Amino acid sequence: MVIPLSLALMGLGGCNPYERWEGDEFNAGPVDPINFPPQYLGTGGNRQLAGAGRFTAARAYVEGTATEHFIFPFSPTQLSATNPLAAASSTAAPKPNAYVFDGCTAPAGYEFDAVRDAVDLSQQGVIFSALPSASYAAGAEPANWSYVPLVSRVPVTSKSASCQAIKSEPALVKRAGQQVDLNLTAPAPVTGKQVGVSDGTLLAFAIIEPGAAVYHVGENANNSTGVGLQKWGWYNQYLLAYLDGGEVPKAADGRLGTQRVYYPRSPVTVGTTNRAVTVGQGYDVLTARRGEAGYSPVCEVVTYDAGGPLTAAQLPKSAAEIETLYGATVQPPTRAYGNKSPAGDPYVYCLQLE
Numbered sequence: 001m002v003i004p005l006s007l008a009l010m011g012l013g014g015c016n017p018y019e020r021w022e023g024d025e026f027n028a029g030p031v032d033p034i035n036f037p038p039q040y041l042g043t044g045g046n047r048q049l050a051g052a053g054r055f056t057a058a059r060a061y062v063e064g065t066a067t068e069h070f071i072f073p074f075s076p077t078q079l080s081a082t083n084p085l086a087a088a089s090s091t092a093a094p095k096p097n098a099y100v101f102d103g104c105t106a107p108a109g110y111e112f113d114a115v116r117d118a119v120d121l122s123q124q125g126v127i128f129s130a131l132p133s134a135s136y137a138a139g140a141e142p143a144n145w146s147y148v149p150l151v152s153r154v155p156v157t158s159k160s161a162s163c164q165a166i167k168s169e170p171a172l173v174k175r176a177g178q179q180v181d182l183n184l185t186a187p188a189p190v191t192g193k194q195v196g197v198s199d200g201t202l203l204a205f206a207i208i209e210p211g212a213a214v215y216h217v218g219e220n221a222n223n224s225t226g227v228g229l230q231k232w233g234w235y236n237q238y239l240l241a242y243l244d245g246g247e248v249p250k251a252a253d254g255r256l257g258t259q260r261v262y263y264p265r266s267p268v269t270v271g272t273t274n275r276a277v278t279v280g281q282g283y284d285v286l287t288a289r290r291g292e293a294g295y296s297p298v299c300e301v302v303t304y305d306a307g308g309p310l311t312a313a314q315l316p317k318s319a320a321e322i323e324t325l326y327g328a329t330v331q332p333p334t335r336a337y338g339n340k341s342p343a344g345d346p347y348v349y350c351l352q353l354e
Contacts, residue, residue, distance in 0.1 A: 025165060025166060025167050025168065025171050025237060026167075026237060027118060027119075027167065027237065027239065028167075028236075028237040028238045028239075029238060029239065030050070030210040030211065030238060030239050030240070030241075031131060031210060031235055031238040031239065031240045032238075033045075033047050033050075033132075033209040033210070034047050034048065035047070035131070035132070035133045035134055035135075035136070036131070036132045036133075036134065036207075036208075036209060037075070037132055037133075037134040037142060037145045037147055038134075038141055038142075039072055039073060040072075040132045040147070040206065040207060040208050040209065041053045041208075041209045041212065042054045042055045042208065042209055042212040042213075043055070043056070045209055045212060047136075047209075050209070050210070050211035051209075051211030051212065051213075052211075052212075053209050053211075053212040053213075054212055054213045054214070054215060054221075054226065055070060055208060055212055055213070055214045055215065055243070056214075056215045056216075056217070056219070056220075057069060057070055057215065057216055057217050057229075057353075058070070058071055058217070058280040058281065058282055058284060059217045059282040059283075059284070060261070060282075060284040060285065060286050060350075061284070061285045061286070061317040061318065062285070062286045062287075062288060062289040062292075062318070063289070063317075063318045063319075063320075064317045064318045064321075065289075065317075066317075067286070067289055067352065068216060068217045068352070069284070069286070069350045069351055069352045070206070070243055070245070070350075070351045070353070071279060071280035071342060071348050071349070071350055072149055072206055072342075072348065072349040072351070073342040073345055073348055073349075074148065074342075074345060074347050074348065074349070075145055075146050075147055075148050076143070076144045076145060076146075077144060077145065077146035078146070078148055079345060079347075083255065084346075084347055085251070085255035085256040085258065085298070085347065086254070086255055086256075094130075094146060094147070094148065094150075095148075095150045095151060095152045095202060096128070096129045096130035096151055096152065097128075097129045097151065097152050097153075097154050097169070097195055097196055097198060098126050098127065098128050098129065098151035098152065098153060098154065098203065098205060098233075099126065099127040099128075099129075099154045099156050099169065099172055099196060100126050100153050100154065100155060100156060100203075101124040101126075101156045101158050101161075102155065102156065102157055102158055103124070103158045104122075104123065104124035104158050104161050104162065104163035104164070104165075105158075105160050105161065105162055105163060106121055106122040106163050107121060107162075107163075110122060118239065119164055119232055119239065120163075120164075120232075121163045121164050122163055123163055123164070124158070124161070124163050124164060124166070125164060125167075125231075125232050125233040125234050125239075126205070126231075126233035126234070126242075127166065127167070127168065127169055127172055127233060127234050127235070128151065128205075128207065128233055128234065128235045128240060128242075129169045129195070129235075130235075131207060131235055131240070132147040132207050133145070133146075133147055134147065148349070149204055149205060149206035149207065149243075149245070149349055149351075150202055150203070150204060150205075150248065150256075151202070151203050151205050152198035152200075152201070152202060152203075153198055153199055153201040153202070153203050154196035154197065154198050154199070155199055156172070156196075161175075166234075167234040167236075167237040167238075168234060168235070168236045168237050169195065169196075169236070170236075172196070173195065173196065201247060202247065202248040202250070202256070203244075203245075203246065203247055203248065204244075204245030204246060204247075204248055204297035204298070204349060204351055205233075205242045205243070205244055205245070206242055206243040206245065206349065206351060207240055207241070207242045208230065208241050208242060208243060209241070210239060210240055210241040212226075212241070213225070213226020213227070214226055214227075214228075214229040214230045214241075214243070215229075216229070217282075229243070229353055230242065230243060231243070231244050243351050243353060244351070244353060244354065245297030245349065245350075245351025245352065245353070246290055246295070246297055246351075246352070246354070247297075248296060248297055248298055249295075249296050256296075256298045257296050257298065258296050258298045258299055258300045258347065259286060259287040259288050259294055259295060259296045259298075259299055259300070259350075260286070260287045260299065260300050260301075260302055260319060261279060261284050261285070261286050261287075261299040261300070261301055261302070261348070261350055262284070262285040262286075262302050262303070262304055262319060262322050262330070263277060263278065263279050263281075263283050263284050263285070263301075263303055263304075264277065264283060264303065264304060264305070264306050264310070264315060265303035265304065265305055265333070266304075266305045266306040266307065266308060266309065266310070267308075267309040268283060268309065268310065268311070268312060268315070269309045269310060269311045270311075270312070274309040278333075278342075278343040278344075279301050279333075279342055279343070279345075279348060280342065280348070282312070283312065283315060284350075285316065285317060285318060285319055285322060286299070286319070286350070286352075287319045289352065290352040290353075290354065295352070297349055297350055297351045297352065298347065298348075298349060298350070299347065299348050299349070299350035300346065300347055301332065301333055301342075301345060301346055301347060301348055302330050302331065302332060302333075303330070303331060303332070303333050304322050304326040304327075304329050304330050305326060305329035306325075306326060307326075332346050333345070333346065
């Protein structure tokens with residue numbers, strides 16, 4: 001059963017017979033997106049008005065078959081770095097910890113009820129250690145921000161912990177050796193707190209405004225609730241929503257591993273009009289599908305020239321076809337960095353959901 005997201009969020013303050021307080025842990029409600037960069041509020045989003053935004057997947061093709069992905073731009077800070085793909089650069093691509101559980105214990109006889117339950121108590125949400133952040137000036141959108149949708153995975157081995165009982169990093173660390181196994185670093189030099197140690201796996205988890213609707217290609221508010229594609233996790237006892245793009249491979253030199261996304265720089269004929277298009281507008285061709293060798297939620301953007309206007313039906317639908325027919329024309333897009341649109345950017349985050 002799926003209910004509108006606004007109703008689901010309203011239920012956070014309701015009486016839940018399965019809600020458990022363990023120590024100081026309790027559900028503090030949804031995170032406040034007041035400092036989220038615009039891209040993570042969604043189209044039409046308003047950081048002061050929950051649920052105003054929406055995220056809609058862009059159509060793409062892999063090996064001739066239609067799929068979809070969610071496009072997010074590299075942050076201005078990352079794009080301006082000497083090497084935007086440098087996975088080891090904490091300044092260009094900060095990667096806070098995210099604690100991923102291998103299981104949990106649900107209440108006896110429990111079945112998820114979307115009306116009654118704020119979250120599914122048969123699962124344990126990922127615990128995040130940082131939120132998207134941008135500095136806003138009065139009446140203006142942020143000119144610069146550094147958030148990127150990457151986290152470093154910290155595996156957590158559950159020892160019969162109650163599902164959703166742990167909702168924050170501090171509470172999780174305190175339970176080390178009791179309900180979870182964690183290797184702990186020495187106290188962090190800035191915060192003075194102990195934290196979990198990543199296993200080196202990078203994950204593309206894009207934290208989004210929790211009230212925003214998330215749609216497949218072709219869906220909208222008239223035919224979908226906008227609930228179901230996002231996943232739910234925790235930050236300091238606050239509930240958050242995120243899009244799960246899966247594991248980010250690393251290149252041999254330590255950079256973020258990528259796949260290619262192609263789009264035509266030659267015009268596309270739509271009806272009787274020839275239009276210029278860009279990445280994320282439905283004409284993308286990806287190298288690999290999620291679960292296949294070569295998949296990455298980080299894409300190198302390249303364009304090709306089809307030699308003249310083609311309709312969407314006439315455009316190639318696989319990377320192999322593009323390289324065979326138009327390989328000599330393949331090149332990066334014209335650089336035109338912006339803090340809202342990825343048009344002209346050489347890289348984007350291109351999350352395919354499970």
